[in-house]
Amino acid sequence: MAGLLAVAVGLVVFTVMAFLRSSPPTVDFASGHQPGAPVDLTLQTVGSIGFGIHPTWVSYLTKSPSGRWVHTTLWDVPAHTRINVTVDQYDGGSPLRNQQFGQVVGTIGSRATLNGKSFSVINANNGNGVAHTFAIPTLGISVPLYANNGNDNLCAVAPCTFKSPHNIVKFSFMSPGPGQYPWQCFLPCGLGYLYGNGGPMQTVGYMDGFLKVVA
């Protein structure tokens, strides 16, 4: 009896620890990086990931240096380096919870480009609204990602391709010194959760991640 109990407790502990230690993979942009050269970070946002344990969840994906789309929001980048970010945005949108995040801040020149056109503010109450934001609060970086028309036939299974309606947002910022910097979306896009703030909004690998800056 005691043996069975010990096995049961061991299984519970193992399961809990396995859950707690589980983490999306980290895409490494730091190894082999030439000092002074910029890092190109390409992401995509999709309205529903279409696979895994939460197929309906909205998510970011990351393109690895080898060109493969990886379902993760964790990146290793070198310190004090220009990071050129390209976001292929495939999702529909809504107004922002706080229009303050419609402003581009913290990027080089405090600007970004939307489909090649420079901008510094998006009014999320107009047009297609904003799909998501890319924000690293501790670094003062925030960029709104203009949405696609929700009535269009939007991509619902990642990774999406340019055959689906999309917007391309580009911007650059300088990575700081070594450390881990959490980043997130500021638009409550957790469809089906209270005030949209649950689910993917609270989960690393979907709408939250770490910019892991290495020396």
Place this chain on the structure above:
Amino acid sequence: MSTDETHHFRRMIAVWIVLAVVIDLVFYFAVGPHMPPGDMTSSASGQQRDFNILLLAALPVTLAVWVYWAYALIVWRGSRAGATEPEGGPKARGHLGIQIGWIATTTVIVLGLFVFGVIELIVPAGAGGGEGPVAIWTPTSHDVLPVQVIGQQWEFTYRYPTFGGFESRQLMLPTDTTIEFHVTSLDVIHDFWAYQLGVKADANPSTDNIAYTTTRQLGSFTVRCDELCGLWHGAMYNYGRVVPKSQFFAWAQGTERQNAANTKNLPPFSYTYVPDANGANGGYYPDNKDQYSKVETYGAKDPGN
């Protein structure tokens, strides 16, 4: 109490009084000025004074225990030649003077601290705490700068109604000015804790929580969320600055101009915002056909039309 016991008691009291005076003086002059949260604002210096007073009261009590312990260890240790066994058991009970003295002393200390704490919570300019939407204490000064603190997962932003209602991620304050914080939230419960300012107020959705302080010193301060609010609660912090008035006005007017393109898109300044008033209608993707109600926009023009 026997003559011998009275002798021991008087010696302990004498030692305790001397040490208590010394340790209180040392604490007051050497440690007191450095006690947190400092004296950057009226509320911070008030809290520092409160901590000092409480510790000035607590140190002699602690010392009394230590003196008794040390005295017993030295004077009544078993190996000491001629040491008499102190009387205990039934003989130690029933001393009315000691009983009354003990009860009276502890009662005075506890009730005194209780009354002091209650008074200090609100009387000295609100003590830097959130006073709710109808502040119990209000400043007499007419030179008050309102600053709105907006909590959202996971960043505080700040709105300055005096300067066109612009919103910023930076919290800048002028020195020698009474600040009227209006603390609210757009989603869950946060807590605005400006540590060095001695200001701490809950940020509740649809609630205007008012807190006052008066800036006294220049410098930077830390703002943290002090209410577990989700995944990045631990990263929900930033830094603010108290700057000279001229520098503050230059910053405020500059930021007002710089943010003008976005300020016009913000909802009209209000002490609280329901989620829809700031755009996010519950986080569900709209079909871009629903009309905004007047409640959602506080009577402002429908941003969708």
